[in-house]
Amino acid sequence: MPESSADIDVLARLRTEFAASDGVAASVSVEAADLDRVREDRSGRRAPDRPIAVVYATSIDDVQRLLRLATATHTPVVPRGAGTGLAGGATGGPGAIVLDLSRMNRILELDPIDELAVVEAGVLNGDLNAAAAAHGLWYAPDPASRAISSVGGNIATNAGGLLCAKYGVTREAVLGLAVVLADGRLVRTGRRTVKGVTGYDLTALLTGSEGTLGIIVEATVRLRPRPEGEPVTIAAAFADVEAAAAGCAAVTAARLRPAMLELVDDLGLGRVVDHLGAAAIAGTPVEHLAPGEALVIAQADDTDAAVRAARIAEVLRAAGGRVEVSTDTVAAERLIGLRRAWHPALAATGEVLIEDIAVPRSKLPDMFRVIGEIGRRHGIEIPTLAHAGDGNLHPNFVFTGDEPPAEVWAAADELFRAAVALGGTLTGEHGVGILKRRWLRDELGDDGYDLQRGLKALFDPAGVLNPGVMFDVSNEPRR
Numbered sequence: 001m002p003e004s005s006a007d008i009d010v011l012a013r014l015r016t017e018f019a020a021s022d023g024v025a026a027s028v029s030v031e032a033a034d035l036d037r038v039r040e041d042r043s044g045r046r047a048p049d050r051p052i053a054v055v056y057a058t059s060i061d062d063v064q065r066l067l068r069l070a071t072a073t074h075t076p077v078v079p080r081g082a083g084t085g086l087a088g089g090a091t092g093g094p095g096a097i098v099l100d101l102s103r104m105n106r107i108l109e110l111d112p113i114d115e116l117a118v119v120e121a122g123v124l125n126g127d128l129n130a131a132a133a134a135h136g137l138w139y140a141p142d143p144a145s146r147a148i149s150s151v152g153g154n155i156a157t158n159a160g161g162l163l164c165a166k167y168g169v170t171r172e173a174v175l176g177l178a179v180v181l182a183d184g185r186l187v188r189t190g191r192r193t194v195k196g197v198t199g200y201d202l203t204a205l206l207t208g209s210e211g212t213l214g215i216i217v218e219a220t221v222r223l224r225p226r227p228e229g230e231p232v233t234i235a236a237a238f239a240d241v242e243a244a245a246a247g248c249a250a251v252t253a254a255r256l257r258p259a260m261l262e263l264v265d266d267l268g269l270g271r272v273v274d275h276l277g278a279a280a281i282a283g284t285p286v287e288h289l290a291p292g293e294a295l296v297i298a299q300a301d302d303t304d305a306a307v308r309a310a311r312i313a314e315v316l317r318a319a320g321g322r323v324e325v326s327t328d329t330v331a332a333e334r335l336i337g338l339r340r341a342w343h344p345a346l347a348a349t350g351e352v353l354i355e356d357i358a359v360p361r362s363k364l365p366d367m368f369r370v371i372g373e374i375g376r377r378h379g380i381e382i383p384t385l386a387h388a389g390d391g392n393l394h395p396n397f398v399f400t401g402d403e404p405p406a407e408v409w410a411a412a413d414e415l416f417r418a419a420v421a422l423g424g425t426l427t428g429e430h431g432v433g434i435l436k437r438r439w440l441r442d443e444l445g446d447d448g449y450d451l452q453r454g455l456k457a458l459f460d461p462a463g464v465l466n467p468g469v470m471f472d473v474s475n476e477p478r479r
Contacts, residue, residue, distance in 0.1 A: 007052045007095060010075050014053055014097070017065055027062060029054045038078075038098040041085040042145070044351050045435060046402065047093030051078070054098045060178065060186060060217050066099060067215065068184035070464045077464055079211040081122060081153030084145040086354050087433025089157065089210045089469045101152055104217065107131055115223045116175060116192060121152025121216050128221075137223040140167035143429070144340060152216045158208030160429030162339075165389025166259045166301075167224070169429060171207045178218035179206055182460040192220060205455075210431050211466040213459040227301040231259065232309035233332035234298040235285040236321030241265040241372075241384070244294040245364040247319035248388035251298070252361040254315050256308060260299040260336075261389030265368075266292050268342050268383035268396070275345035276338070284335050285324055296321065296388070297339055299332065342385055346398050353397040353404050355412060357419035358428030361391040370418045371395055378411045392428035393419075417442070432470045440470060 011030065018027040029035075035050040052075070057063050070077045076096040083090060092098035104120040107128060111117070112135035119128060125146040128139045142161035143149055149159070155177070160169040176190025190196070190203035206213055238244035244263050251261060264272075269289065273281055281287045286295060296316060300308035306327075313323045326332060346352045359367045364386065371393075375382040386393040395415055397408045404412075416426050416439050426436050426443050441449040453471060457463075467473045 004095075006073075010069075010073050010097070011052055013069055013073065014055065017069055018055065018062070027056045027058065029056070035092075038080055038083070038090075038092045038100070041083045041088060041090050042354075043086045043088045043433065043435060044353060045088030045091055045433075047091045049094040051092035051094065051096045051098050054092070054100055056100045056103050058103045060180065063099065063101075063180045063215055063217055064184040064186060066097065067180055067182055067464070070097060071183050071462050074462055075464060076467050077215075078466055079156070079215050081150035081156075082124065082145075082148055084149040085153060085157060085433065086356065086430040087157070087210075087427070088435045089431055089433030089466065090153070091434070099215065101215075101217070102150065105150075108218070110135065110223075112137060114192065115225070116220055117223055118218065118220050119151050120218055121150060123151045125149055125151060125154065132223050133226070136226050138226050139173065139221060140224050141170040141173050142167070144343070151219055151221065155207050155216055155219055156209065156211050157431035158429065160387065160390070160392065162260050162262060162336075162387060164387060164392070164429075165261055166257050171204060173222045174203055174207050174219060175222055176220035177203050177206055177216055179214035179216055181214045182462060182465050186217075187214070190220060208431065210433065210469050212456055212470055213465065215465070227259070228303050229301075229305055230327060230329055231299050231301040231332065232305045233326050233335065234296075234300075234309055234313050234316065234323060235326075235335060236296040236298070236313075236316040236323045237285060237289055237293050238296065238319075238321050240292055241294040241368050242365050243320055244296050245368045245386070245388065247296060247316050247321050248386075249362050249364050250315050250319045251312055252389070254311070256312050256315065258298045258308070258312055258389060259301040260297065261387070262297045262339055263364075263386040263388040264295045264297070264339055264342065265384050266294055267381050268346070268385055269295060271349060271383060272338055272341050272345040275348050276341055280341075281338065284331070284338065286335075286338055297335060299336075339385070343396075346383060346396055350398040350400050351402075351404075353399070353408060353412070354430075355395045355397070355415065356392070356427045356430040357395070357415060357424060358390070358392040359419055359422045359424030361388070363422045363424065364388060364391060364393075366422055367393060367419060367424070371415065374411050374414045374418075378407045380407060380411060382411065387428075390428070391424070413439075434469055437468075437470055437472050
């Protein structure tokens with residue numbers, strides 16, 4: 001329960017604002033289980049204490065009323081969807097209200113002619129794809145958590161996944177947004193047309209803004225025709241991870257665009273095998289890997305899949321890979337399932353800090369070499385996988401205890417700086433959140449950082465929208 005008089009007053013106003021006709025607070029929870037649940041997300045980061053309350057919104061009006069109250073009382077609001085974020089950006093702490101959007105989960109429109117859908121923020125990716133499939137369409141953004149992550153949360157973090165090399169990150173699929181601003185105003189951005197260049201692109205600005213500029217309550221998203229025919233899958237074993245990265249860079253240099261190009265290192269594969277058991281890998285290329293070998297999984301789709309797959313296989317062989325090509329979709333799903341089992345396998349052995357950097361694709365071998373050097377220097381293993389088709393790497397740190405130890409953060413610091421030095425970025429798809437805010441200025445530079453802080457102040461002058469996310473406000477006075 002809230003302890004300060006200010007929190008008690010805010011809670012009383014919340015209960016009044018959201019009281020049902022019988023006087024019971026229908027959309028507000030202060031139950032310990034609810035408050036503890038929203039203190040953390042999939043990043044492993046846990047807020048130091050409970051928030052004031054969780055408000056479960058079911059309509060745009062709910063969100064507007066909450067933000068008007070929050071601005072009037074200078075109370076922080078932390079927006080939250082499915083809680084699958086990996087940067088600590090939706091974790092509610094002391095003095096905050098968590099705005100849970102998961103109950104705003106309606107598909108409002110699905111237009112097969114204009115190939116678009118209008119959805120509420122809490123709609124799950126998997127549910128949208130299931131609805132689109134009935135019309136021969138699909139929603140291309142493909143985060144690994146697609147079955148359980150929400151469209152609104154994916155837009156807020158500009159999420160990516162396995163298919164970004166060919167189909168792009170979430171931003172490429174967002175046509176328009178409905179956003180509630182800090183003062184409760186509803187703003188609609190974007191369009192339903194294929195083209196549109198009127199004014200500043202507020203849709204693109206709000207995509208990836210992590211709830212710091214406004215609350216995404218509705219989205220108009222682009223759907224695509226489902227690829228024709230069956231995909232063709234390529235598996236290539238390499239002597240080590242640097243050789244595998246060089247093979248992936250060669251695919252890019254050959255101007256081939258596989259739908260999927262994933263690289264899994266030997267450290268992670270070993271943990272997957274330990275977690276799933278020998279039966280899970282039987283009959284897959286993983287069964288025949290020698291110690292130290294890394295695996296590349298590529299997939300070509302659509303009508304030219306066979307021709308494209310043959311060219312990808314040729315490039316990987318020339319780079320030193322031991323290559324298998326398959327048109328068996330069941331076998332392909334088993335292989336990709338091993339890739340998707342990466343994080344559960346690591347989580348079974350301890351707490352996991354899942355990092356997210358990206359470098360130019362030609363620099364993949366350099367980044368993998370640096371990761372190995374950093375791990376050896378700090379005496380820790382850093383299992384790493386990559387969406388190699390777009391240069392996005394996920395170094396992982398497994399540890400025990402509530403917080404990563406000092407050597408993990410020291411190694412992560414070196415990783416981030418090395419990625420930026422190679423022309424890359426701190427985050428390719430997870431967002432800055434709380435976990436990476438200390439490095440944001442390093443990448444943006446002083447002028448870029450101050451400009452972005454200015455945008456935050458313009459959209460949210462009272463500073464109530466997800467304070468502490470992206471920008472550190474720990475030393476700033478509460479207004």
